[in-house]
Amino acid sequence: MHDQRKDGGFLGQPAWLWSFTALVVGLLLSGLAATFHAEALEKGRQQRLERLAERSFEAVEAQLQTCALLVRSVQALFLSSDEVTAGEFEAMYANLRPREQFPSLQAMAYAERSDRAAPDVEPDGREHYLTTLVAPLSGNQMLVGLDIATQPANLAAARFARDADRPVMSAPFQLIQRAGMPGPNDGVTIRLPVFSAGAPPADLAERRSREIGSLAASFRVSRLIADALPAESRESFAIRVFDVTGGGRLPLFGEGQEADAVTSPGPLHSRDIAFGGRTWRIEAQPLATVDPAGWVPALTFGIGVLASLLLALLAWSIAGTRARALALAGEMAAQFRESEERFRALNELLPALVMLARAGDARLVYANQACRDRFGIEGDVTGVRLGELVEDPALRQRVEGLAGSPDAIISETALLRGANEVPFWSTLSVSTIRLGDVPHLLAVANDITELRVLSEELSYQASHDSLTSLYNRREFERRLDAAIASLDDGGPDWALLYMDLDQFKLINDTSGHYAGDQLLAQLATLLSGMLPADAVVARLGGDEFAILLRDTDEARAVAVAESLRTEIDGYVFGWEQRNYTISTSIGVVMLHGPGLSQRTVLAHADTACYMAKERGRNRVHLFSEQDSETTQRRSEMEWAGRIRQALSDGRFLLHFQELAPLWDGDRADGVHMEMLVRLRDESGQLVPPGAFIPAAERFGLMPQLDRWVVETALANFSRLHPSGKPVKLCAINLSGPTFEDAAFADFVLEALERHGVSPQRICFEITETAAVSSMARAVEFMQRLRAAGCKFSLDDFGSGMASFGYLKNLPVDFIKIDGSFIRNIETDPVSYSIVRAVTDIGHQLGLQVVGEWVADERARDLLRGLSVDYAQGFAIHKPEAALCFRDKPAA
The missing domain is CATH 3.30.450.20 (PAS domain)
Incomplete structure (x- = not known):
């Protein structure tokens, strides 16, 4: 023992050996602790970078979705207006102020679909889209008149959007309005189609046939991506974006890859974003940056080294004297207290x-x-x-x-x-x-x-209309589905009130869309204050509102609807020193019993609201399966589908009826005939025009049907009359919506030239009511075709609202007296006097007069005595099939 103490040993071993062993073990443990700490910090850093990369990808994807909503909001302008003028387009752009949210937006543009590259260029059989509306015009003037068919990426996007009827993004292309300007001029467009008026297209063929134009928003793609990326992402990653649609790899954006930037060996973060028919790949490579916590593992190792030294000293002290051990223990206690203070200080932060x-x-x-x-x-x-x-x-x-x-x-x-x-x-x-x-x-x-x-705000925005703070259509349909489900489980009855304002378009047209928005917001407040607390109130879009009432009967539902109608009817909306009176038409549908569907209930509500408007507006209509008007509207809706199918199947055909001159001098010039359209049903039976024409007029199918008549008559002009006689004049009826189509006159002129038919042999008949209801458009249309040589006849004269003053302003060649006067000419002195007055005034204006519904020779003689020029009716000729349709079998 004496020797051991003298040598400083412990259990037979030298003190320095125990001290050295403790130091080595402590250093090994410190190295392991520092390594584990560094790995944990690096793992945390990689997780943070991964979350940051995901947030960056989501930000770019959200930016694209928001851009699509911008284009969809502009599309609503075209859906709510028969014709969008340049002023309305600019006003819409000014109200939206899109560049505040999208600095990358270059232009909003509308391109009209045409078969010509320009109005004065011959058709080449290809689709063209001529840009007619651009906002803002400043800086984008060169887009006006641009044919996007010259930009393959843009044209492909327009066609895809039309066929899919959803937002479509083009491939990247060069923005022509930025040519020669500083900075990149790379661009993309997000497009939506614009269809003609009527029911939504049912299939691909109808979407292609009814497309009238394409709406697009063009963006500087590099600026669009840069604005979407969070600032932290651009500081932490070298970000590159490529268009990889179809397997390609077109660069769209690259940032953080300057000469002095060094990327980290960490993993590459990548995601493919599919939007609008294109696929973008975003790659984020972490940048080599100084980790602010990188010194912590070194600190851990330093503390471990210190602890190892202390442990070695402790071993030396234990192996030495008791006094040294106690002194060292005190020193270590002080060290541990300091370490605890440091830990507490870190925890405080x-x-x-x-x-x-x-x-x-x-x-x-x-x-x-x-x-x-x-x-x-x-x-x-x-x-x-x-x-x-x-x-x-x-x-x-x-x-x-x-x-x-x-x-x-x-x-x-x-x-x-x-x-x-x-x-x-x-x-x-x-x-x-x-x-x-x-x-x-x-x-x-x-x-x-x-x-x-933020989560609650996003949830609210997803279920509420931003303008009125009412439920939006999506949330309303979800509530309606829940109501239907409760009925299936035996719950109480519900009532659906479907409201549509009667004068809303007038306010928008006279005071602007902002005034209309203010009216909708005020009416939303009015509705919320009048309805029960458990009522579901929603704005479905435009000026349409819907209300769901729980546990109610017909009497209470109608009473609530009437109270709403009365309150709105007495409401006066003031805007910029103008006062407007408002009214609404309300359709009421009762929901009771299982087996209902959302689609059926909404269709019934739309029908009931339509009936309220048809009966004079500002009224309430309760839907009933037994209602004759409801049955008629359903029949017309069914006929609309049958008409479209008949056009597709080629089951329409032409009949004709001759007109006879009442003076012998006109007989040698050839046949004067009027073309009549007929339909064969699915079984091959002829359907009278009174069965399908009203449905075609109501659902906007007459322009398409009139085009078929014109094209067919001109293509078979030499095969119309079975006798082979030359056709002096062929009369073709046109509906009001047809001559309001700005492209129809060009279509007629092109068809006349293509089939080699002289315009002087064609006479278009327009009813008096249609001509007067849109006088300016009618005169412009008639003058365009009369300049080429076509003639015009004013049909059913005397049956509508026109006066002889209107007649003086209409460029017509014939007036056809309404048949109701001709039918009673023998027995009714008033009818006789009207026919005579119309004939005299028509001749004074240099017009030829036609009397229709001539049933017998007596009426014919009376018309001749009154100097009427032509007669038409069963006494002259009964309608028959045109020659070109006599050899066709029944469908």
């Missing part, structure tokens, strides 16, 4: 709320700085119970009772009571730990109030 409480009474023994600030705790924290910070009584009881379950952990979203008793939302985790032999409760919370508020 954490943004999370950290609390430590005794398990027995749940009183706090420690709370970090963030916790004290958030809860408003000043001074000693031991007077605060952990449960007192929890708002929910049930959760408070669970937290305080956690000490009885050592292995239990609470982790959930909770409402905590902050400073000044102001609650806030947080994620709260509470678990039991033991410090020495004493059980404690460790609680960690993170404030998520802002995140929860």
Whole structure:
């Protein structure tokens, strides 16, 4: 023993050996701890970068979706207006102020579909889209008149959008308006089709035939992507974006790859975003940056080295004398206290709320700085119970009772009571730990109030209309489905009220769309204040509103509708020194019993609202399956589908009826005939025009049918009359919507030239009512074709609202006296006088007069005595099939 103490040894070994062994083991353990710490920090960094990359990808995808909503909002202008003028287009652009949200937006443009590259160019059999409307015009003047058929990427997007009827994005292309300007001129367009008026296209063929133009928003793609990316992403990654549609790899954007930028060896983050028929690949390569926490593993290793040295000294001290051991123990205790202070200081800097409480009474023994600030705790924290910070009584009881379950952990979203008793939302985790032999409760919370508020705002925006704060169409349809489901489960009856304002378009046209928006917002407030608290009120779009009433009968539903109608009828809307009176038409549909569908209920509501408008507007109509007008509207809707199918199947055919001159001098010039359209049904039977023409007029199919008649008559002009006699004059009837079509005159002139028919042999018949209802458009249309040599006849003269003053202003060659006067000419002196007056005035204006519905020779003689020029009717000629249709078998 004496020798061992003298040598400083311990258990027979030298003291330096124990000290060296302790130092080596300590250094190894320190190296392992520092390595694990560095790996943990790197893993955390990679996770942060991965989340940041995902947020960047989502931001770009959200930006594209928002761009599509911008184009969809502009498309609504075309859906709500028969013709969008350049002024309306510019006003819409000014009201939307899209560049405040989309600095990358270059232009909004509308291109009209045509078969010509320009109005004065011969058709070449290809599709052309001539740009007619551009906003803003400043800086984009060269787009006016641009044919996007010259830009393959743009043309492909337009066709795809038309065929799919959804937003489509083009491939990247060069923006022509930025040619020669500083900065990149790369661009893309997001397009939506614009269809002609009528029911939504049912299939691809109808979408192609009814497309009238294409709406597009062009963006500088590099600016669009740069604006979407968070600033933190652009500082942390080298970001590249490629268009990889079809396997290609077209560069769209590249940032963070300058000569002095060095990328990190970390993994490449990538995602493919599919939007509008294109696929973008976003690649984010982390940049080599200085990690602010990179020194922490070194600190860990340093502390380990220090601890190893201390351990070595301790071993030396233990192997030495008791005094040295006690001195070293004191020194180490001081070192550990310093380490604890450093740990406490680091914990104080954490943004999370950290609390430590005794398990027995749940009183706090420690709370970090963030916790004290958030809860408003000043001074000693031991007077605060952990449960007192929890708002929910049930959760408070669970937290305080956690000490009885050592292995239990609470982790959930909770409402905590902050400073000044102001609650806030947080994620709260509470678990039991033991410090020495004493059980404690460790609680960690993170404030998520802002995140929860944002989530609630997004949820609200997804289900509510931004203008009126009422439910939007999507949420209303979800509530309607729930009501139908409750009926299937035997629940009480519901009522659906479908409202449509009667004068809304007038306000938009005279005072602008902003005034219309203000009216809708005021009416939304009015509706909410009048209806029961459990009523579901929604704006479906435009000026259409819907209301769901629960547990109601027909009498109460109609009474509520009447009260709404009366209140709105008495409402006066004032705007810029103008006052407008408002009225509404309301359709009421009762929902009772199982088996209903959303589509059927909404169709019934639309029909009921339509009936209310048909009966004079400003009224309430209760839907009934037995209603004759409802049956008629359904029949017309069915006929609309049959007409479209008949046009597709080629089941329309032409008949003709001759007109006889009442003076012998006109007989040698050839046949004067009027073309009549007929339809064969699916079984091959002829359908009278009175069965399908009203439906065609109501659902906007007459322009398409009139085009078929003109094309067929001109293509078979030499095979119309079965006798082979030359046709002196062929009369073709046109509906009002047809001559309002700006492209129809060009279509007629092109068809005349293509089939080699002289315009002097064609006479178009337009009814008096249609001509007067749109006088300016009618005169412009007639003058265009009369300049080429075509003639015009004013049909059914005397049946409508026209006066002889109107007749003087219409460029017609014939007037056809309404048959109701001719039919009674033998027995009614008034009819006789009207026919004579019309004939005399027509001749004074240099017009030829035709009398129709001539049923016998007596009427013919009377017309001849009144100097009428032509007669038409069964006494002259009964309608028969044109020669070109006599050899065609029945469909």
